[in-house]
Amino acid sequence: MTETSKKRSNPSYLLNINLELDKCAKCGACRTVCPIYEELKLEKISARGKIALTQAVLSNNLDLTNGYQDAIDNCLQCLACTESCGSGVQLNRIIVAARAEMLQKKGLSLFKRLILRGLLPSKNLMDWFVKGSSLGQIFLFKKLPKSSGLRKRFPLPFLAKDQYVPKLVFTPFLKRVKSKTSRPSHSQVVFFTGCLINYVYPSIGESVIRVLEAIGKTVIFPQEQVCCGTPAKSQGDMTSVKRLAKINIEQLSKFEGMIITACASGGLMLKHGYSELFETKDPYHEKALNISSRTRDVSEYIVEKNGIAHLSKLKKSDPSQIITYHDPCHLCRGQQVEEQPRQLLKGLFGDQYVEMEQANRCCGSGGTYGLTHPEVSQSILQGKVEEIEKTSANLVITGCPGCMIQLKDGIQKSKTSQSVKHTMEVISQNLKV
Amino acid sequence: MLNSELKKSLISIFGPNGFADSKEDCLTYSYDATSLNYLPDAIVFAETAEQVSALMKLADRHKVPIIPRGAGSGYTGGSLAVNGGIILVMEKMNRILQIDQDDMFVIVEPGVITGQLHAAVEKLGLFYPPDPASMEFATIGGNIAENAGGMRAVKYGVTRNYVMGLEVVLPNGEIIQTGSRCIKDVVGYDLTNLFVGSEGTLGTITRAILKLIPLPEAFATAAVSFPTLSSAAKAVPEIMRQKIIPSTLEFMDKHCITAVDRYLKVGLPQETEAFLLIEVDGFSSELPPVLDKITAMCKSCGAIDIKVATEVNDRARLWKIRRSITAALTCYTLKGDGEDMVVPRSCIPDIIEEGERIGDRYNLLMINYGHAGDGNIHVSLAEKEIPVSDDQVELAIMELLTAAVGMNGRIAAEHGIGCLKRNKVPLNIDPPTLKLMKQMKDMMDPNGILNPGKVFPQETNASNTEV
Numbered sequence: 036m037t038e039t040s041k042k043r044s045n046p047s048y049l050l051n052i053n054l055e056l057d058k059c060a061k062c063g064a065c066r067t068v069c070p071i072y073e074e075l076k077l078e079k080i081s082a083r084g085k086i087a088l089t090q091a092v093l094s095n096n097l098d099l100t101n102g103y104q105d106a107i108d109n110c111l112q113c114l115a116c117t118e119s120c121g122s123g124v125q126l127n128r129i130i131v132a133a134r135a136e137m138l139q140k141k142g143l144s145l146f147k148r149l150i151l152r153g154l155l156p157s158k159n160l161m162d163w164f165v166k167g168s169s170l171g172q173i174f175l176f177k178k179l180p181k182s183s184g185l186r187k188r189f190p191l192p193f194l195a196k197d198q199y200v201p202k203l204v205f206t207p208f209l210k211r212v213k214s215k216t217s218r219p220s221h222s223q224v225v226f227f228t229g230c231l232i233n234y235v236y237p238s239i240g241e242s243v244i245r246v247l248e249a250i251g252k253t254v255i256f257p258q259e260q261v262c263c264g265t266p267a268k269s270q271g272d273m274t275s276v277k278r279l280a281k282i283n284i285e286q287l288s289k290f291e292g293m294i295i296t297a298c299a300s301g302g303l304m305l306k307h308g309y310s311e312l313f314e315t316k317d318p319y320h321e322k323a324l325n326i327s328s329r330t331r332d333v334s335e336y337i338v339e340k341n342g343i344a345h346l347s348k349l350k351k352s353d354p355s356q357i358i359t360y361h362d363p364c365h366l367c368r369g370q371q372v373e374e375q376p377r378q379l380l381k382g383l384f385g386d387q388y389v390e391m392e393q394a395n396r397c398c399g400s401g402g403t404y405g406l407t408h409p410e411v412s413q414s415i416l417q418g419k420v421e422e423i424e425k426t427s428a429n430l431v432i433t434g435c436p437g438c439m440i441q442l443k444d445g446i447q448k449s450k451t452s453q454s455v456k457h458t459m460e461v462i463s464q465n466l467k468v
Numbered sequence: 469m470l471n472s473e474l475k476k477s478l479i480s481i482f483g484p485n486g487f488a489d490s491k492e493d494c495l496t497y498s499y500d501a502t503s504l505n506y507l508p509d510a511i512v513f514a515e516t517a518e519q520v521s522a523l524m525k526l527a528d529r530h531k532v533p534i535i536p537r538g539a540g541s542g543y544t545g546g547s548l549a550v551n552g553g554i555i556l557v558m559e560k561m562n563r564i565l566q567i568d569q570d571d572m573f574v575i576v577e578p579g580v581i582t583g584q585l586h587a588a589v590e591k592l593g594l595f596y597p598p599d600p601a602s603m604e605f606a607t608i609g610g611n612i613a614e615n616a617g618g619m620r621a622v623k624y625g626v627t628r629n630y631v632m633g634l635e636v637v638l639p640n641g642e643i644i645q646t647g648s649r650c651i652k653d654v655v656g657y658d659l660t661n662l663f664v665g666s667e668g669t670l671g672t673i674t675r676a677i678l679k680l681i682p683l684p685e686a687f688a689t690a691a692v693s694f695p696t697l698s699s700a701a702k703a704v705p706e707i708m709r710q711k712i713i714p715s716t717l718e719f720m721d722k723h724c725i726t727a728v729d730r731y732l733k734v735g736l737p738q739e740t741e742a743f744l745l746i747e748v749d750g751f752s753s754e755l756p757p758v759l760d761k762i763t764a765m766c767k768s769c770g771a772i773d774i775k776v777a778t779e780v781n782d783r784a785r786l787w788k789i790r791r792s793i794t795a796a797l798t799c800y801t802l803k804g805d806g807e808d809m810v811v812p813r814s815c816i817p818d819i820i821e822e823g824e825r826i827g828d829r830y831n832l833l834m835i836n837y838g839h840a841g842d843g844n845i846h847v848s849l850a851e852k853e854i855p856v857s858d859d860q861v862e863l864a865i866m867e868l869l870t871a872a873v874g875m876n877g878r879i880a881a882e883h884g885i886g887c888l889k890r891n892k893v894p895l896n897i898d899p900p901t902l903k904l905m906k907q908m909k910d911m912m913d914p915n916g917i918l919n920p921g922k923v924f925p926q927e928t929n930a931s932n933t934e935v
Contacts, residue, residue: 058798060501060794060798061499061500061501061502061503062501062541062602062605062794063500063501063539063540063541063602063605063606064541064602064604064605065605066539066605067539067581067583067584067604067605076513076557076559076560077488077493077496078493078496078497078540079492079493079495079496081496083496084496087495087496087498087499088492088495088496091495096495097491097492097495100491100492102490102491102492103492105492106492121791121792121794121795122794122795122798123795
């Protein structure tokens, strides 16, 4: 009796997804599509297994055990199972709810608390933290020739010998670009950068501006935008997600025009993540829906605006380049953006574009999954690198900075020599000056 | 719970990573695609036939049930530990060992996913026709053990027709080889066919030689809407009478159509009461005249809408109508686990009409879809407005199956018997025949350790209660 009343007094994340769990017919279609299942062949890792365990928790057949936590932590959130499910079960929602439930029970470690609740919501703190880390990297790592990555100077815990480490920038992207004053016009677009573009790959951001300006758009950047919340969501820290969402919703609502993302997870969050966070009567719900309806991935936006015609001014691509495209999970399955980047790239490269097998299979990045489950992540990555190799491409293009870090790591470790670029970097490089 | 000596022996056979008995693991090997749940005591993951052999010897000594399992996607509980025991997972034995293009066979381990086998041989212009709906995730070992069917059975037959030989581990641990890679082979009894469809009760398949045929050059698909059930029913034998055997001849009734149309918004004509999905294959030059004949025949039988597709993507769009049925039917309050009966294909209209009558009596909706070409109909029962008790549903199912048997039909076509339908087996099999089957089982598995509680009607209560 006390057990039940205790459950009722806390908002139970798992009870909220009971209907989602009930949809599962246990057919098993989710198993073969799961990149982790392919590696481990353990039912508890499959979506069906995670659902069965969650149902066992809800029916009091299983406690919130470490074994349960291990199972729900072992997910890339690649959405492959969700896509394959005939009954439309959204495992991604179940995973987030289960992680939130665990977090509610066990609390957040001090380290994660500092990052998720201290750093991420504060633009200034984040800027200074990255500045400091950027300096720190000079002492810990040496720069790699030919790439923007770093190599360890001496052994460091948690990092493999040949781990690719992206170089953090000293001056974030948003501090580099001159913020234009907002003059509402039909040509104005709002750029939501996301952390990785702001702090790791500012050249993606610069390329986005260049390409959008080339098709006649004025790009503005809300300076006070913060992390989209994906890292917090993947930890089940819904308090932080809501806090970050509210800041971004407020900041983005100040400006008119379409919202452009060049980061797959950021785009997914803005399109589908924010509105789910708030109950329909909450004013933020309405605002989140507005943000959602205005958000486009940059490749999606260019194709929608018939930007291909504008970009026909592109100079001819280097004929020695063979390119291939890797679909980021949160772009192809999360946002159904698959054809648009291909249209743009095929327009530019023609026959030099070679489709890889299983281009939409996860690269094994999954945010921090690579750090928490290095062996499985690396094994999945190796499969991806082998597919890239088979195309004989020397340039791998993708639409997500997170995937870029992972792919660079895989290419570095397999000692192949492809370069990895964002779709917008490649298009920008080929614009006539 | 296993005793510690047995557990130690299992770990020594399968290694620490090949054994699991945590609560989380047991819970996740307690189900399949039915709604049943039985907790096993442990799970082992086989990588060689020798491991399976050692396991069987050990289990026979300890009198512990062993339940072979592929993907756990079965519809009749065939891989469930109804008496407890050890789940023997075959999924890690998943290599395609040899594809022989000259003699046209493939040698596989049982854990190969059927869809991946298709892809591998089709790359070489070869064809393994059986295509159960679950082929993208079910294993070939499970398909062989259940003698899986599929959509192409009307033209190409079922799994049984493609199994040339097997390596099987018997309940006593002996490893035997049946059949061969020869098309003609009359040496000894045909043990291969004894194991195909034996549902893992006589032995564990550890290797299979499967027959391949040339991959048809082209496929064409037609989706045809009919205003009445009888007009669609008339079209099926008319097509066959033209000496055309389509590679697929799928059927959906009005309740199915309503659900799928709501789910997919395909926009089938409002007055559609029956729907046929027809596929033909062959040389590309042959197909247009064949398609013409089929569409003409459908029109003369009263078809109101015919969509034809020859390109891969267009065909996939038509196939989606068929493949969405299971998901679409969730809009109904389904009762029972779904039936899998089969009648001679000319009896399809009769059995559907009989089903309607039974449904009306029990206040249940009988939703029919399936393989019109081979007479196999999947019937889902759903409540109309008022709730119907499980007992009443069971009575309705018994009436329906009895009617099918009266038309020379069978109670199960391609999903197996498992534990779910075991008590209905006497509807089809007379006592002396069943007795012979039981004697064979007892001879091969005297201690009853291999997949107990399946296929044969229940004698006593299962010892492992459902969780």
